[in-house]
Amino acid sequence: MLDFARVQKELVECSKDAEGSGIKVSPKSDNLVLLIGTIPGPVGTPYEGGIFQIDITLPDGYPFEPPKMQFKTKVCLFSSDHCLSELVAVMVWIFVWHPNISSQSGAICLDILKDQWSPALTLKTALLSVQALLSAPQPDDPQDAVVAQQYLKDYQTFVNTARYWTESFAKESTRGIEDKVQKLVEMGFPEAQVRSVLEAVGGDENLALERLL
Amino acid sequence: MEDYATSDDDFHYSSDQEDSVDAYENDDQDYALLSSKGPTTQVITKESLLAAQREDLRRVMDMLSVKEQHARTLLIFHRWDVEKLFAVYVDKGISFLFAEAGVSVDEHRESDSVASAVMCLICMEDVPSNELTRMDCGHGFCNSCWIEHFIVKINEGQSKRIRCMAHKCNSICDEAVVRTLLSRQHPDMAEKYERFLLESYIEDNKRVKWCPSTPHCGNAIRVDEDELCEVECSCGVQFCFKCLSEAHSPCSCLMWELWAKKCRDESETVNWITVHTKPCPKCHKPVEKNGGCNLVSCICGQAFCWLCGGATGREHTWSSIAGHSCGRYKEQEKTAERAKRDLYRYMHYHNRYKAHTDSFKIESKLKETIQGKVAISEEKDSTLRDYSWVNNGLSRLFRSRRVLSYSYAFAFYMFGDELFKDEMTEAQREIKQNLFEDQQQQLEANVEKLSKILEEPFETFSDDKVMEIRMQIINLSTVIDKLCQKMYECIENDLLGSLHHGIHSIAPYKSKGIERASELSVCWGNNVNDTEMLLSEKDYCIYAASVGVTAELDRPSGSGSSDDSGCSSRKRARKEGLGGGFFDLNLPAEFVDRN
Numbered sequence: 001m002l003d004f005a006r007v008q009k010e011l012v013e014c015s016k017d018a019e020g021s022g023i024k025v026s027p028k029s030d031n032l033v034l035l036i037g038t039i040p041g042p043v044g045t046p047y048e049g050g051i052f053q054i055d056i057t058l059p060d061g062y063p064f065e066p067p068k069m070q071f072k073t074k075v076c077l078f079s080s081d082h083c084l085s086e087l088v089a090v091m092v093w094i095f096v097w098h099p100n101i102s103s104q105s106g107a108i109c110l111d112i113l114k115d116q117w118s119p120a121l122t123l124k125t126a127l128l129s130v131q132a133l134l135s136a137p138q139p140d141d142p143q144d145a146v147v148a149q150q151y152l153k154d155y156q157t158f159v160n161t162a163r164y165w166t167e168s169f170a171k172e173s174t175r176g177i178e179d180k181v182q183k184l185v186e187m188g189f190p191e192a193q194v195r196s197v198l199e200a201v202g203g204d205e206n207l208a209l210e211r212l213l
Numbered sequence: 214m215e216d217y218a219t220s221d222d223d224f225h226y227s228s229d230q231e232d233s234v235d236a237y238e239n240d241d242q243d244y245a246l247l248s249s250k251g252p253t254t255q256v257i258t259k260e261s262l263l264a265a266q267r268e269d270l271r272r273v274m275d276m277l278s279v280k281e282q283h284a285r286t287l288l289i290f291h292r293w294d295v296e297k298l299f300a301v302y303v304d305k306g307i308s309f310l311f312a313e314a315g316v317s318v319d320e321h322r323e324s325d326s327v328a329s330a331v332m333c334l335i336c337m338e339d340v341p342s343n344e345l346t347r348m349d350c351g352h353g354f355c356n357s358c359w360i361e362h363f364i365v366k367i368n369e370g371q372s373k374r375i376r377c378m379a380h381k382c383n384s385i386c387d388e389a390v391v392r393t394l395l396s397r398q399h400p401d402m403a404e405k406y407e408r409f410l411l412e413s414y415i416e417d418n419k420r421v422k423w424c425p426s427t428p429h430c431g432n433a434i435r436v437d438e439d440e441l442c443e444v445e446c447s448c449g450v451q452f453c454f455k456c457l458s459e460a461h462s463p464c465s466c467l468m469w470e471l472w473a474k475k476c477r478d479e480s481e482t483v484n485w486i487t488v489h490t491k492p493c494p495k496c497h498k499p500v501e502k503n504g505g506c507n508l509v510s511c512i513c514g515q516a517f518c519w520l521c522g523g524a525t526g527r528e529h530t531w532s533s534i535a536g537h538s539c540g541r542y543k544e545q546e547k548t549a550e551r552a553k554r555d556l557y558r559y560m561h562y563h564n565r566y567k568a569h570t571d572s573f574k575i576e577s578k579l580k581e582t583i584q585g586k587v588a589i590s591e592e593k594d595s596t597l598r599d600y601s602w603v604n605n606g607l608s609r610l611f612r613s614r615r616v617l618s619y620s621y622a623f624a625f626y627m628f629g630d631e632l633f634k635d636e637m638t639e640a641q642r643e644i645k646q647n648l649f650e651d652q653q654q655q656l657e658a659n660v661e662k663l664s665k666i667l668e669e670p671f672e673t674f675s676d677d678k679v680m681e682i683r684m685q686i687i688n689l690s691t692v693i694d695k696l697c698q699k700m701y702e703c704i705e706n707d708l709l710g711s712l713h714h715g716i717h718s719i720a721p722y723k724s725k726g727i728e729r730a731s732e733l734s735v736c737w738g739n740n741v742n743d744t745e746m747l748l749s750e751k752d753y754c755i756y757a758a759s760v761g762v763t764a765e766l767d768r769p770s771g772s773g774s775s776d777d778s779g780c781s782s783r784k785r786a787r788k789e790g791l792g793g794g795f796f797d798l799n800l801p802a803e804f805v806d807r808n
Binding site for chain 1 (some may be wrong): 294334335336337338358361362364365376379380381382396
């Protein structure tokens with residue numbers, strides 16, 4: 001079964017030097033099974049400036065089994081007149097354009113998350129490896145064949161696309177808290193409630209929306 | 214055929230009878246030497262698995278002077294190929310060998326007694342140093358973390374390669390440590406671990422395969438030399454070691470796979486229906502045209518055009534139907550012709566394949582008759598005491614029937630379009646086909662002759678007449694054996710050998726039938742005879758099942774003689790009369806059964 005004591009310690013450990021590494025891990029739920037990791041895009045890459053969120057699911061066997069990680073996808077709800085009961089369309093977007101990350105699902109192709117996992121690794125070291133993967137794509141072992149082809153054949157277009165995706169999506173989450181509050185209030189939720197919920201979920205707009213609903 | 218018979222004349226028709234028998238047996242022995250140098254296959258039972266594994270472990274331990282667990286790790290990494298392991302050792306040195314397989318022999322176990330409590334980097338708890346275990350690689354973690362790790366890995370099926378928990382440490386965990394840690398709290402997991410380690414010898418070893426019997430007999434077979442061979446497990450199942458299906462030489466594995474599938478499939482029936490019938494446009498039942506013009510009327514009363522299958526009226530002449538015209542005549546006829554030709558070709562080969570399998574079935578019934586005849590003969594006040602030649606002839610007959618039936622499946626693919634269309638020109642194919650068919654026909658003719666002679670009521674004959682029959686049977690057996698041998702050689706060298714994309718190879722011909730795997734030496738004490746008995750009994754069952762009859766067998770009671778125990782048993786067999794000759798490989802149990 002899941003070793004809660006260790007996960008707790010990891011979270012504490014991680015928050016200690018969150019400033020230095022920029023890597024954060026926060027629980028999404030109370031049971032410590034679902035977590036959200038945050039990594040800054042590495043400097044000098046098309047991902048620079050982006051803040052990438054990663055959904056983490058801890059299996060029962062953690063840390064003896066690897067954590068499941070995938071880039072967070074964004075569900076956009078297109079509704080008419082901000083009325084959430086009349087949903088028109090649902091779209092799934094993912095924020096990162098990378099040969100080893102599926103542009104459809106956000107699944108990450110990284111050996112330490114599969115057979116090379118070692119119980120001595122932690123969530124933080126795993127996230128660091130993911131960050132390293134952003135700096136050093138491995139197009140020969142691709143998760144997303146389309147992106148990998150582009151990377152190999154038309155590098156410039158790849159860089160442009162990756163940068164565009166970073167600009168459009170990953171930076172969104174860095175928007176000021178006021179913007180988020182305003183957006184949620186516009187949807188028709190009371191401001192005080194919006195603020196407290198946003199704070200509770202660590203500023204995650206989607207999560208806040210889920211709670212508010 | 215005449216050639217062979219005459220060339221052997223001086224052996225068989227000269228001097229007295231005893232001599233000629235010896236000549237025949239010597240002949241046989243030569244073949245045995247040619248085709249196999251003693252038993253090259255061994256049965257590994259549950260009991261002997263450990264011994265078999267030990268054998269290889271011992272070699273590596275002695276050679277490299279390492280502990281058993283390290284030898285095992287090395288061997289598992291090299292898939293139990295000792296030769297390959299030694300080759301790597303010679304080429305690249307011992308440190309490479311160890312590093313590659315994840316063996317650390319350096320003792321890193323410094324004393325931990327200095328600190329009373331150490332932090333385990335996995336659970337991040339402080340643990341007393343006596344609850345911390347270090348592996349050979351030097352990495353130490355607390356016992357409960359190790360146990361947790363082992364359980365996860367064993368459940369993942371990774372028993373054979375449980376790596377150290379440290380990141381990027383390629384070391385394989387010390388077997389003894391795994392054992393001790395697990396056995397305390399999780400004896401079931403420890404047992405599972407042991408079993409996996411043991412079975413790795415079979416699963417990871419290219420020279421060893423599980424016997425394909427169902428229900429599984431629990432045995433595995435190890436071959437010493439060529440993996441391309443046919444073997445008989447001690448449970449009686451005969452199989453091709455390469456593809457694990459029934460023994461099928463002189464068919465190649467691929468051919469047999471295709472053939473078996475073709476025979477199983479209903480596709481040929483479907484084919485026949487498409488060639489010979491058309492669905493009624495009204496009731497959709499297949500309609501066969503039994504003559505007449507192209508206006509066909511179905512049993513349901515609907516009239517339709519045989520050429521296009523469309524519904525029509527009934528007004529017609531011989532050449533046209535009123536108010537109906539269709540122009541697809543030529544095209545349809547062509548495809549139908551082709552399908553028809555393929556079907557006939559398949560039927561030709563399949564009928565012959567089946568015919569030999571069927572006569573095998575009928576001839577198996579000969580056993581009782583023959584035994585009766587032999588019994589009567591033995592009762593007679595005669596100078597002849599030895600009737601082993603009857604059994605020898607019979608087993609030769611069975612064996613050659615088998616070769617013949619599979620040879621038709623072989624020919625179907627060898628000279629068909631399916632596999633080798635681009636390999637041969639029409640002319641080449643014709644030459645090869647003639648060559649092969651000549652041999653096949655010679656063999657077939659002799660086999661039928663032998664079959665006929667074996668049915669003679671020799672028990673009523675005079676001694677002279679019996680001697681004559683005996684001579685004929687012995688001669689024919691020798692001839693047939695040689696013809697089989699020649700046919701295999703022809704297939705191997707002239708037919709398959711000349712292919713450019715030759716992926717086809719066949720198991721070599723064994724004059725004495727499919728080799729029965731010997732028990733691994735560790736089990737020699739165990740009633741070998743009983744095993745052998747059981748074995749031929751099952752063989753019959755399996756054969757019977759394959760030709761679609763229900764086998765009813767008596768429990769074996771007599772003593773058989775093992776085929777590989779060499780000359781002494783052979784002599785004994787002869788002295789005992791019919792007590793299980795050395796030719797008993799394909800015999801139903803009852804033959805060997807008789808004491």
